[in-house]
Amino acid sequence: MVSQYFSTEDFDLEMQTNCHRSATTLSANVLDLRSIIPQLSERHHYGQEDYSEEEVEITNYNDVDSEKIHSIRVKPKRIHQNPQTPMVLPSTHKPKNLLSWLKQKTYLKEFFAEFLGTMVMIIFGSSVLCQVICANKLQDNGFNDKMVQFNDTEVSNSLENLKLVFATGVAGSFDNIAFGWAAAVTMGYLTAGGSTISGGHLNPSITIANCVFRAFPIKKVPIYVAGQLFGAIFGCLIAFGLYKEVIVEAFTNWWDHEAVGAMFCTMPMPFLSSARQFLSELLCTAMLQACIFALTDPYTSLSTNVFPILLFILVFVINASMSLQTAASMNLARDFGPRLALTMLGFSKQILWSDYYHYFWVPIIAPILGALLGGLIYDIFIYQGNDSPVNWPHASYVNYMEKRLNKDVKDECLYTHEDGSKDRNRKTDKGRNLNVDIREVENSNLSMSNYNTK
Incomplete structure (x- = not known):
C-alpha cells in the first residue's frame, strides 16, 4: 500500500483515518492524495525502483500555506491480474531475472500455477486422510493390546462389539475427510492464482x-495436464x-496394506463391479x-467474490x-x-494396479467422460453463450x-468492437480457462463475443 506522511502535525485522528482508507482503496484508476509531504515522491510504489510518466504523474500546487500537494495517477492493471486485488503491477513492469521472465512471459507461468495448486490440494487432502486413518488405527492397536489381558473370550468379544458401536476416532471421522478435501480443493484453487493465471x-x-465447451486453446491442454500430474506426484511424496513415521507405527507392513494406499489414491468397495x-x-x-x-456462467452466476x-x-456436498x-x-x-508416487516408494503393485478388477483405469477414463457429459448437459439446458458448440x-x-487445427487461420481472427468495427490484428489471450477471448469467424457464420467469467 502507499505510505502516508501528513504535512500538518495537528491533523486530527479522524482525518488521518479517512485519508488512510482513501489511499488504500486502489481499485480506481485515479487516486488523489491531498496532504502528503514531498518525501512521498522519493518512496517506491509497490517495490518498483523506476517509474515513467505513464506510471506515476506528480504535480505540485501552491496553496495558502505554500505546501506542495501531489496527485498520483495509477494506471489500469494488466489483463492477467485480478481487477479486484489492491496491488497493481505498473505498465512498465519488466522481469528482473530469468525466473521472473519465465513466470510472466511464457506458458510456464500456467504450468507453475497448475503444478503448485495441485500439489497444495494433494498435500492437504492426503494429509487429512493420513491423520484420520492412522489415528484410528493406532487407537485400535492400543485397544487390542489391552484386550490381550483378558483371559475370558466371551468378555473380550463383548468389549470388541462395544468398541465398534461407541468408539470414535481421536483425530476425526468421515466428516473431517469431506471437509478437509473441500478445503484442500479451495486452497489449491487460490494458491494457483484463482482465475488470474491458469484458472486453477x-x-x-x-x-x-x-x-471442448469454452474455447480453451487445445495446444495448452498438455501443459496443464503435465503441471497437474507432476503436482499430484510431488504432493503425494x-x-x-510428513506422516511416514506415523504410518510405519500404525501399519507394520505398510507397503502391503490397502488402508495406506487409500490415504493417497482412491480405492473402491471390494464388492463393486467394474461397471458400477x-x-x-x-x-x-458430471455433477462437478x-x-x-x-x-462460472457469466449470464446466470452470482458475484465472482463468492x-x-x-x-x-x-466439493463438500459431492464428498x-x-x-x-x-x-x-x-x-x-x-x-x-499418487499411484505413480507410491510405486516409486515401493508400495504393492498388486494393490495399486491389479486389485478390484484393475480399478486404476476407472479414475483415468470415467472423469473425462463425466466432465464432458456434465458440461454438455449444462450447455443444452442453461448456457446461452455462443462459445459453446451446443449453441453453434x-x-x-x-x-x-478445420479452422481450429489451422494455425494461420486461427491467428487471423476477426474481432467485433462495440462500435461495430472489426480488427484483424488483435492478438488473442489464450492463457486462461475462464477469461476467454471468443472469436468470430465469418466463413462459418459463427458469431461470438468476448466475455469474462471471473
Whole structure:
C-alpha cells in the first residue's frame, strides 16, 4: 500500500483515518492524495525502483500555506491480474531475472500455477486422510493390546462389539475427510492464482471440458495436464514424508496394506463391479463439471467474490453424498499421480494396479467422460453463450474444426468492437480457462463475443 506522511502535525485522528482508507482503496484508476509531504515522491510504489510518466504523474500546487500537494495517477492493471486485488503491477513492469521472465512471459507461468495448486490440494487432502486413518488405527492397536489381558473370550468379544458401536476416532471421522478435501480443493484453487493465471483447474477433466465447451486453446491442454500430474506426484511424496513415521507405527507392513494406499489414491468397495465403479466416477464428475459451469456462467452466476466459498460447498456436498463407493476421485491427476508416487516408494503393485478388477483405469477414463457429459448437459439446458458448440449453427461444426487445427487461420481472427468495427490484428489471450477471448469467424457464420467469467 502507499505510505502516508501528513504535512500538518495537528491533523486530527479522524482525518488521518479517512485519508488512510482513501489511499488504500486502489481499485480506481485515479487516486488523489491531498496532504502528503514531498518525501512521498522519493518512496517506491509497490517495490518498483523506476517509474515513467505513464506510471506515476506528480504535480505540485501552491496553496495558502505554500505546501506542495501531489496527485498520483495509477494506471489500469494488466489483463492477467485480478481487477479486484489492491496491488497493481505498473505498465512498465519488466522481469528482473530469468525466473521472473519465465513466470510472466511464457506458458510456464500456467504450468507453475497448475503444478503448485495441485500439489497444495494433494498435500492437504492426503494429509487429512493420513491423520484420520492412522489415528484410528493406532487407537485400535492400543485397544487390542489391552484386550490381550483378558483371559475370558466371551468378555473380550463383548468389549470388541462395544468398541465398534461407541468408539470414535481421536483425530476425526468421515466428516473431517469431506471437509478437509473441500478445503484442500479451495486452497489449491487460490494458491494457483484463482482465475488470474491458469484458472486453477487442478483437474485434467476440467481442462478438457473447457477446451471442448469454452474455447480453451487445445495446444495448452498438455501443459496443464503435465503441471497437474507432476503436482499430484510431488504432493503425494510430501504428504507421505510428513506422516511416514506415523504410518510405519500404525501399519507394520505398510507397503502391503490397502488402508495406506487409500490415504493417497482412491480405492473402491471390494464388492463393486467394474461397471458400477465406472458409473460412480462418471456421475460424480458430471455433477462437478455441471456445477462448475453453473458457478462460472457469466449470464446466470452470482458475484465472482463468492466463487471460492461456493466451490468449497460443491466439493463438500459431492464428498458427503457420492464418495462411499469409489471415494469420488473425479480427477485423473489426483488418483494416477499418487499411484505413480507410491510405486516409486515401493508400495504393492498388486494393490495399486491389479486389485478390484484393475480399478486404476476407472479414475483415468470415467472423469473425462463425466466432465464432458456434465458440461454438455449444462450447455443444452442453461448456457446461452455462443462459445459453446451446443449453441453453434449446425453448418459451423465442420468449418470450426478445420479452422481450429489451422494455425494461420486461427491467428487471423476477426474481432467485433462495440462500435461495430472489426480488427484483424488483435492478438488473442489464450492463457486462461475462464477469461476467454471468443472469436468470430465469418466463413462459418459463427458469431461470438468476448466475455469474462471471473
